[in-house]
Amino acid sequence: MSSPDRPGAAAARWVLHLDMDAFFASVEQLTRPTLADRPVLVGGAGPRGVVAGASYQARVFGARSAMPMGQARRRCPHATVLPPRFGLYKAISEEVMGVLAEFSPVLEPVSVDEAFIEPPGLAGAAPEAVQDFGARLRAAVRERTGLPASVGAGSGKQIAKIASELAKPDGLRVVPHADQQAVLDPLPVRSLWGIGPVSGEALRRIGIETIGQLAAMDGREVTGVLGSAMGTELHRLARGIDDRPVAPRGAAKQISAETTFDTDLTAMSAVHAAVESICVAVHRRLVADGRAARTVTVKARTGDFVTHTRSETTPFPSRDLSTLVAVARRLADTAVGEGGVRLLGVSVSGFGDEPPLALFDAVPSAQGWRAAPAGSGGGEPAGSDPVAAVPIVGRPDTEGRGHVSAPVAVEAAAGVPAADLPVHREQAADRPWRAGDDVDHPDHGHGWVQGAGHGRVTVRFETALTGPGRTCTFDAADPQLSRADPLRSWRPAG
Structure with a gap:
């Protein structure tokens, strides 16, 4: 053999x-x-x-x-x-x-x-x-x-x-x-895919702590503890049987973004402003994916950790930003309860591969949804600045399953390919310097802010190709300091 x-x-x-x-x-x-x-x-x-x-x-x-x-x-x-x-x-x-x-x-x-x-x-x-x-x-x-x-x-x-x-x-x-x-066999049973704290504790209560012990169990006993579908699959994996194919992941079923605030929002004007910023993040990924969405969902979590969600589905797909913002704001009005708002999120789903063929997008009105010319005010919400958008902070799928706080955490739905990770966008150019900002100087080249405050900013000039660099301190308003593309810290221009 x-x-x-x-x-x-x-x-x-x-x-x-x-x-x-x-x-x-x-x-x-x-x-x-x-x-x-x-x-x-x-x-x-x-x-x-x-x-x-x-x-x-x-x-x-x-x-x-x-x-x-x-x-x-x-x-x-x-x-x-x-x-x-x-x-x-x-x-x-x-x-x-x-x-x-x-x-x-x-x-x-x-x-x-x-x-x-x-x-x-x-x-x-x-x-x-x-x-x-x-x-x-x-x-x-x-x-x-x-x-x-x-x-x-x-x-x-x-x-x-x-x-x-x-x-x-x-x-x-x-x-x-x-x-x-x-x-x-000697590895902890939690090393297996699909065994989390709950199922791990259920197995521990019957004396199963290693993969080998799980593999040695009778299959009927495993399904009795973990359920039929899950128990059967995990018992196979514990015995080294894994015929699942390696195959490309499907497209995301939703695109979402959320932010947890350092202090609870207590005014609806602040909630609306936050919703608009989050919508910009969602819209950017929606456009990058070349799709349009029918359903908008808003999630709001209060200071006492009570979560409310509201959804609305349009008659046909759209990727118009002003439409997205208008719907999300209206949903936020009903999702936000008493007390301050700790977290806000916006997601879109019900995708179509292309925007509607007609030159119209759905926009909300007092009578509900109506058609309006796509060029009659779509694209950006009133008063928005598409260049000065908040930075997008992505969900760390493998670095830990949690969310990054402030300013915006973009969540990829399960199964989203790595290429779908959203592109970082800097805040407005006139905001104060903060530690970690990428900087360019005509004489010193590319660097990053090590510290800032009291009208001064300290920059270390170095990239992946230079080795450790030297620091210089400047007036925070020095006109020779400009914000730089983070990519230049990896692959400098030229």
Whole structure:
């Protein structure tokens, strides 16, 4: 009988999982070389801020993604805290996905910093050939982006994902088919996809704490504890059986954005202004996707954590920003209850691939929805400045499942490809300098703000290509200082 690990064996399926190590923080350390070996926290710095990404140097002190920023800073008080730069993360993510596509025509992005591939050329290959393939893949990602990546390989998506976790940081782990149960059995049962706190606790109560113990259970007992569908699937995964295909993800079923405010909003004028800013973020992604939406939903959470949602569906799809803002404001009027508003969110769904063929968009009126010429006032809400939009802060899918606080957190629906991560937009050019801002100076080049206040701003001039740079302090109103594209910290112009 042939071994499944021998070259040519048809049973030897190989799936690889690539995960960019501490992606957000690693990008900051790469493009700001002074921070290369220092603890870095990426996320909102306000009182309700949440960590979007933590470097390995910060994790040593117990800081981690999805943790309240205040708690993370108490655990690691000497960490550098930086706001996310999602335009930069998106550009690097696209580069990584491009490398993966060159290595395999079968690619499944999971989030902005991880993906599965199943190279047809590895079918039936020996573990040594997979090891060589994985090493070349990691080297190509580092050469193209400058960043480390961990890669795991195994007989299916589950074992490949676990292998990449075991390889971190910056490593490669190939699990031969014959050895996979020996690798799985001692791991905590929570290592399996689909087992969260509730199901994990249910298993713990009956004495099941490892994958091996779960695999040894009778299937009927497993389904009795976890349910028929979930129990059957998890029992198969625990025994190393995973025939789920690697396939491209479908398009997002909704596009949404939300923000958690540092202080509760108590005036409807402030609520309306916030809704408009959030709509700008949603609209930008809607237009970038080339789609139109019929349904608008507003979510409002009060200071006592009570959440209200309201939805409205239009007669036909639209991607007109003024329409979106008008509907969202009206929904907010009914969604906001008594007391201050802690969080607001807007989402759109019910997509059509194209705007309506007629040169009309639906707009709200006192009599309900009516058709209006698309050029008669669509595009931007009254008084808005499309250039001076709030920055978009994306949801850290793998860096921790939480939301980034302030100013706007854009949530990708489950299954959104990495390329759908929204592009970062800077705030108005006349706002005060803040730590982490990208700066350009005609003499010193590209830099980033290390600190600002009392009319002064301190900038460290460095990029991914320069190595650690020197700092200079300027008058905050110095006309030679200008806001710069974050991409230039990774790949300077010229």
